[in-house]
Structure formats: structure tokens, C-alpha cells
Amino acid sequence: MLQTIRSNNRLQLFLGLLVGIGFGFLLQKGGVTYYDVIIKQLLLEDFTVVKVMLSAMVTGMLGVHVLRSLGLAQLHPKPGGIGRTLPGALIFGIGFGTLGYCPGTAVGAVGHGALDALIGGVLGMLAGAAVFAAVYPKLTPILNKGNFGPLTFPQLFKVNPWILVIPVSVAMAGLLYVLERTGL
Amino acid sequence: MEFLTMDRWSPYAVGIGIGILSWLTFLLSDKPIGCSTAFARSAGLLERLFRGGKVNDKPYYKEFVPQIDWEWMLVAGILIGAFVASVLSGQFQWSVVPDTWAAAFGTGSIPRLAVSILGGFCAAFGARWAGGCTSGHGISGTLQLAVSGWIAAAGFFVGGIVTAMLIYRVIG
Numbered sequence: 001m002l003q004t005i006r007s008n009n010r011l012q013l014f015l016g017l018l019v020g021i022g023f024g025f026l027l028q029k030g031g032v033t034y035y036d037v038i039i040k041q042l043l044l045e046d047f048t049v050v051k052v053m054l055s056a057m058v059t060g061m062l063g064v065h066v067l068r069s070l071g072l073a074q075l076h077p078k079p080g081g082i083g084r085t086l087p088g089a090l091i092f093g094i095g096f097g098t099l100g101y102c103p104g105t106a107v108g109a110v111g112h113g114a115l116d117a118l119i120g121g122v123l124g125m126l127a128g129a130a131v132f133a134a135v136y137p138k139l140t141p142i143l144n145k146g147n148f149g150p151l152t153f154p155q156l157f158k159v160n161p162w163i164l165v166i167p168v169s170v171a172m173a174g175l176l177y178v179l180e181r182t183g184l
Numbered sequence: 185m186e187f188l189t190m191d192r193w194s195p196y197a198v199g200i201g202i203g204i205l206s207w208l209t210f211l212l213s214d215k216p217i218g219c220s221t222a223f224a225r226s227a228g229l230l231e232r233l234f235r236g237g238k239v240n241d242k243p244y245y246k247e248f249v250p251q252i253d254w255e256w257m258l259v260a261g262i263l264i265g266a267f268v269a270s271v272l273s274g275q276f277q278w279s280v281v282p283d284t285w286a287a288a289f290g291t292g293s294i295p296r297l298a299v300s301i302l303g304g305f306c307a308a309f310g311a312r313w314a315g316g317c318t319s320g321h322g323i324s325g326t327l328q329l330a331v332s333g334w335i336a337a338a339g340f341f342v343g344g345i346v347t348a349m350l351i352y353r354v355i356g
Contacts, residue, residue, distance in 0.1 A: 006214050015213055016254035020261015022205050023217065027262065028269035029190070030198030035282035042341075042348035051195035052202070053323060059203025060327035064210050073210040078315050078325055080332025088314025089321070089336040093343015095310055097351065099303025100282065102318035102340075103311060104219035106304070107259055111266030113278040120300020127301075128308030129220075129227035133244035140243075143313070153329045164329055176196070 002072065024108045027052075033108035035100040035116070042097050047184045054176055058169045065165045075152065082146025099124065191273050206327060213254060216328065218320030220311035222259040224248045288356035314339070 005011060024033075030052045031037045040046035067073035096102055099121055101109055106121030132139075154161040187193070202217075209215050228250025232239040239245060270276040280293045289295055311317040314336050316325060322340060325333015 002211070005212055012213055012254050013252070013257045015209075016257035017261040017264075019205050019209055019213075019217070020258035020263075021265035021268070022261075023202065023258065024262035024265025024267075025269040026193075026198045026201045026205075026265070028266040028275075029193040029273075030195050031192050032195075032198075033266050036284045039282075039284050039348055039352070042344045043352055044345065048195045052199040053318075055196045055199025056202035056206070056323050057199075057327045059200045060206035060323065061203075061329070063203060063207035064327060067207060067211055074214065075328045075330075076214075076216050077328050077330035078321065078332045080315070080330070080335060085314050085332045085335045086339050088310050088312070089339025090310070090343040091313055092307055092310030092317065092336075093340045093345075094347045095303045095305065095307030096318070096340060096344040097303070097347025099300050099307050100285075102219075102307065102322075103223055104259070104262055104317065104319045106307075107219070107262045108266035111263045112270035112276050114282075115278060115280045116282065116296050116300045119297050120302075121304045121307075124301040124304020125220075125223050125308035126227045126230065128305035128310075129223045129312055130231060131305070132309050132312040133224065133227060133231075133242055133248075136242075136244040139313070148331065151331045153331060153334070156331060161329065168329070 023104070024111055027105055027108045028112060033101075033105045033112060033114075035109070035114065038102075038105065039097075039100045042100075047179050051176060051179065054172050058172045061165055062169055065161055068161070077150040077152050079147065079150045081144065081148055083142045083144065084147070087142075095128070189272050189274075191275060202323065203327070206324060215254060216320065216324030217258065218255055218316060218324060219259055219262070220308065220317035220320060221248060222253075222256040223308050224312055225250050225253065225256055284352075288352055310343075 027033045032049050032052050037046060037048050041049035064073060068075060101117050101121050103125055106117040109117035110122060154164055206217055209217055225248055228239060228245045232250055281291050281296045285296055316336060318340060321333045321336035326337055
């Protein structure tokens with residue numbers, strides 16, 4: 001049954017659209033498609049973005065690991081590496097702080113009429129992606145430096161995933177509690 | 185159905201909703217939620233419009249084939265979902281300069297648009313370098329306890345916080 005759904009390409013495109021509609025709806029309702037909310041998070045004045053991300057992460061982590069333990073889902077961790085993950089993430093962060101949107105929330109912001117997210121965000125991001133594709137062959141040696149592949153922390157520490165899922169969930173929930181108690 | 189027309193939902197409700205969506209994508213589509221690959225594919229699709237099929241031979245586009253796939257549809261859905269949500273609450277509004285920006289740098293459109301183009305460029309360039317963005321690494325990577333996801337999420341926020349502080353506390 002799952003295999004039939006997953007291998008039906010047209011159905012998958014439709015499911016992608018449906019999940020996207022739900023995602024965009026939630027992002028707007030959470031206020032995280034707004035420049036003001038995102039930039040105030042980065043200025044550490046408003047913790048809405050962190051609250052949304054951490055509750056998504058904890059909910060997602062528990063459910064996806066249950067599905068995995070039941071044999072209903074597989075993990076798809078992205079490969080990482082010294083030359084790839086941190087430098088790229090820092091360049092992304094510079095863009096994130098300058099644009100005030102990330103790729104998903106920029107598209108959501110366009111949905112509620114933010115033209116800076118359309119002209120700057122979407123066009124700037126398409127240009128950035130195109131230039132990256134052009135210089136990719138030259139960057140490959142840096143990108144492959146210290147490659148550790150699609151590694152997860154349970155694999156790294158050679159433990160059952162639940163040994164980490166439970167304490168990490170509790171710690172993140174605790175962090176959210178502290179954020180709420182301190183009025184951030 | 186009053187909740188549909190509310191301006192804001194609790195960030196926890198929104199986060200739990202996004203977490204549940206990720207259960208569905210793993211279960212029904214065998215994929216984590218992500219956004220930035222769709223920008224790479226779209227860039228390739230646009231390049232192909234101008235330069236033809238040889239674009240497909242670029243090494244990057246061999247890995248990330250320029251085509252409309254599941255994730256591309258997800259990003260298209262974000263546009264629709266945010267539009268519907270903002271219309272339901274009466275918040276849909278054309279805007280160019282956000283309030284926080286205007287308070288520090290004035291209401292002129294050109295500076296905001298110029299800076300946002302630069303920001304968008306870096307965001308996509310960095311996302312493709314790192315292999316994901318705030319969705320693919322920040323939410324989907326961390327929830328899978330991927331080492332790359334946690335490193336990337338830390339880098340996103342360190343880079344973003346330093347940059348925002350420079351713009352608003354040093355320049356602004």
C-alpha cells in the first residue's frame with residue numbers, strides 16, 4: 001500500500017503540493033513569514049522562530065522515530081562534511097540575516113504580498129542558486145573536504161536512536177519552557 | 185472555524201503542526217521536508233529556457249536535475265497556503281519595506297530591495313553549499329538527529345545573528 005503511494009509520481013506531486021499548502025498556511029499563521037518576526041529573532045528580541053522550529057523538531061523527531069521503529073519510514077539524513085556544512089551554513093546565515101527570510105518563508109511572504117521577498121528573495125535566491133551551479137565544479141574539492149556522509153548521532157555514538165531521541169526531546173522541551181518562563 | 189480567521193496561532197501549535205506534516209511526508213512520500221533544492225531546480229529550468237538543453241550537462245544539474253518534482257510542488261504549495269492563510273485573516277497586503285527596516289533605514293524601496301537581493305543571493309548560495317536550508321537541515325535534519333543538520337542549524341543562526349546585529353546595531 002505505502003509502496004503504491006510512494007511510487008505513484010503524479011500522486012506524489014499532488015501530495016507535495018498539499019503538504020506545501022499546509023506548511024505555508026502554518027508558517028503564515030505562526031507569523032514566521034514576516035521579516036519583522038524573523039529579524040527580531042536574529043536580534044534576539046522575539047523567540048517565535050525558535051519556538052516554532054523547536055516544537056516542529058521535537059514533534060517530528062518523536063513521530064518519525066516511532067514510524068521508523070514500526071518499519072513504516074526510513075530516515076534520509078543529508079550528507080555533511082567539514083568543507084560543506086559549516087561554511088555553507090555561515091554563508092546562508094549571512095544571507096538569512098540580510099534578507100530576513102529563508103527560502104521557504106520567503107515564498108510564504110510572497111503569498112501575503114511581501115514584494116521584497118519576491119524581488120529580493122526569490123529572484124536573488126534563483127541567481128544565487130544559478131551561480132552556485134556554475135561554480136560547483138570548482139568548489140567540489142572544498143565541498144568534499146572532511147566528508148562524513150549521511151551520518152546521524154545515533155550512528156556516531158553507536159547507540160539505539162531512542163537513547164538520544166528521548167533526552168534530546170526532553171532537553172528541547174525544557175528549553176522551550178525556560179524561554180516561556182523568562183518571557184522571551 | 186474561528187481559528188482559521190485568527191491573525192496568529194501559538195508558535196507551539198504551529199510547530200506541532202509542522203512536525204505532524206513531517207510524519208506524513210516520511211510515511212507517504214518517503215521524503216523529509218525541504219525547500220532550497222527547488223530553487224536550484226528552478227534556476228536550472230530558467231537557464232534551460234535561455235540556453236537550451238546543454239544546461240542539463242552541467243555537473244550540478246546532473247545531480248539536481250532541473251525538473252518539477254515533489255519538493256518543487258511543496259514550495260509552490262507554501263505560496264498558496266500562506267496566501268490563503270493571510271486572506272482568511274485579512275492580513276494579505278502588498279508591501280515592500282518591512283516596519284523594522286523602515287524604522288532604522290527609512291521607507292525607501294530601493295535600499296531594501298537592493299539589500300534583499302544580496303541577501304537572497306547569499307542565502308541560496310549558502311544553502312546549496314551546505315546542501316539544505318532552514319527546512320531541510322534546520323527542521324528535517326535536526327529531527328533525524330543528522331550530524332549535518334545540527335551543525336548547519338548552528339551555523340545558520342550564528343551567521344544570521346551576527347549579520348542582523350551588524351546591520352541593526354552597528355550600521356543602523
